[in-house]
Each structure stands twice: as structure tokens, then as C-alpha cells.
Amino acid sequence: GAVVSQHPSRVICKSGTSVKIECRSLDFQATTMFWYRQFPKQSLMLMATSNEGSKATYEQGVEKDKFLINHASLTLSTLTVTSAHPEDSSFYICSAVPPQGIYRGYTFGSGTRLTVV
Amino acid sequence: SQELEQSPQSLIVQEGKNLTINCTSSKTLYGLYWYKQKYGEGLIFLMMLQKGGEEKSHEKITAKLDEKKQQSSLHITASQPSHAGIYLCGAATPGSGNTGKLIFGQGTTLQVKP
Numbered sequence: 001g002a003v004v005s006q007h008p009s010r011v012i013c014k015s016g017t018s019v020k021i022e023c024r025s026l027d028f029q030a031t032t033m034f035w036y037r038q039f040p041k042q043s044l045m046l047m048a049t050s051n052e053g054s055k056a057t058y059e060q061g062v063e064k065d066k067f068l069i070n071h072a073s074l075t076l077s078t079l080t081v082t083s084a085h086p087e088d089s090s091f092y093i094c095s096a097v098p099p100q101g102i103y104r105g106y107t108f109g110s111g112t113r114l115t116v117v
Numbered sequence: 118s119q120e121l122e123q124s125p126q127s128l129i130v131q132e133g134k135n136l137t138i139n140c141t142s143s144k145t146l147y148g149l150y151w152y153k154q155k156y157g158e159g160l161i162f163l164m165m166l167q168k169g170g171e172e173k174s175h176e177k178i179t180a181k182l183d184e185k186k187q188q189s190s191l192h193i194t195a196s197q198p199s200h201a202g203i204y205l206c207g208a209a210t211p212g213s214g215n216t217g218k219l220i221f222g223q224g225t226t227l228q229v230k231p
Contacts, residue, residue, distance in 0.1 A: 006159075034218060041156070043205060043224040091157060095219070105150060106207075106219050110159040 002098035006109030021079045023094035029074035030096035038091040050077040084116040119144045123222030138191045140206030146186045148209040
């Protein structure tokens with residue numbers, strides 16, 4: 001149980017275009033999801049907390065207008081990288097709190113590798 | 118804000134050797150998580166520690182949380198090539214409704230030489 005699916009796993013886009021990444025909880029409802037970014041050989045950096053039915057909470061230094069988060073249903077959160085540039089190339093990964101709560105471990109998607117050319 | 122310091126940053130061991138990875142928090146930990154990752158892939162949940170002095174084991178991996186709940190260690194006994202990867206410690210910040218964000222240390226990259 002508590003599976004999170006992330007799509008696409010890889011995407012290449014042209015500079016200036018927007019890219020949408022989806023994060024779905026397959027067998028549970030997730031009122032809260034999280035989006036992380038990971039650079040090569042670095043750890044995961046929390047970008048924002050996605051809250052169903054309300055605005056996302058962004059971490060300091062993360063541009064809200066650049067990284068649009070929508071959590072319109074209890075099973076889907078989307079991250080849209082707007083007007084992507086090569087420096088946005090990275091590994092993006094989402095996670096969700098399982099029904100048992102945070103003390104049972106967060107569930108992570110398999111990640112999306114974004115390459116902006 | 119809470120910060121996690123992980124050490125060492127990288128580790129190369131011979132197969133069969135034991136190793137320890139440490140994680141130190143700048144604040145008292147409400148929940149300490151250990152994950153394993155192959156770079157470019159998702160995270161595999163290893164263990165979660167919550168109580169001071171708690172210790173958990175899974176196969177050849179043991180994790181401990183100190184009494185003050187600010188330091189944790191991950192110990193691998195008789196390492197194997199399958200243990201290679203990035204080990205991440207994470208700290209949960211409790212929020213409302215049994216949720217809370219999870220932040221990570223810098224990670225420890227482990228290589229196990231056959």
C-alpha cells in the first residue's frame with residue numbers, strides 16, 4: 001500500500017517552454033504532498049508543500065511563479081516548471097504522507113529527470 | 118530552521134567490512150528517517166526512529182537514535198555490493214493533521230568494492 005506514481009520519468013524540453021510533472025497517490029488519499037529537487041551528487045532539497053484545495057507553501061528561495069504547484073484533488077499534485085531554462089535541469093521527486101501519518105514513513109515517487117535544452 | 122549534518126559525505130569500503138554513517142541535527146528530532154537512494158531513482162524507506170535511545174534493525178542494517186534525540190547512526194554489518202547507494206537521513210517537522218515536512222541531510226554516498 002501507499003504507492004506514489006510520478007510521471008513522466010524523463011522529459012526533455014526546449015528552453016522557454018513549460019513542463020508539467022504529475023504526482024499521484026495510487027491507493028490512498030494524500031491531502032499533503034511535497035516536491036523536492038535534487039542536483040547531481042547532492043541531497044534532496046525541499047521546494048514546496050502541496051496542500052489539497054489550498055495554495056502551496058514554498059520554501060525560502062523557491063520562485064512561486066517559476067514552479068507552479070496545483071493540488072486539485074486528493075490523489076494528484078502537479079508541478080509545472082514555467083519558461084524552463086537549462087539551469088532548471090534537475091531531478092524532481094515528489095512524496096506524500098501515507099494514511100498512517102508521518103511516523104510510518106513518507107512515500108516517494110520514482111522521480112522525473114528534466115533536461116532543458 | 119532545522120539542519121541535518123551527515124558524515125561522512127562519501128565512503129568506500131571493501132565487501133564484508135562494517136561501516137557507520139552519522140546524522141546530527143541542530144534541533145531535537147521528532148522523527149528521524151533513514152532512506153536509501155540510487156541516484157536518479159526514488160527513495161527506499163529503511164527505518165524511522167522516534168524515541169530517545171531507540172534502536173531498530175532490518176537485515177544487516179541497524180539504526181540508533183541517541184537519548185537526547187539529536188544524533189542518529191546507521192550501521193551496516195558485513196557490507197555487500199547491494200548496499201551501495203546514497204544514504205539519506207531526514208527529519209520530520211510535525212505539522213497539523215499528523216503531517217509535516219521532511220528535510221534531508223547532505224547524504225552519504227557508499228561504494229562497496231567486491
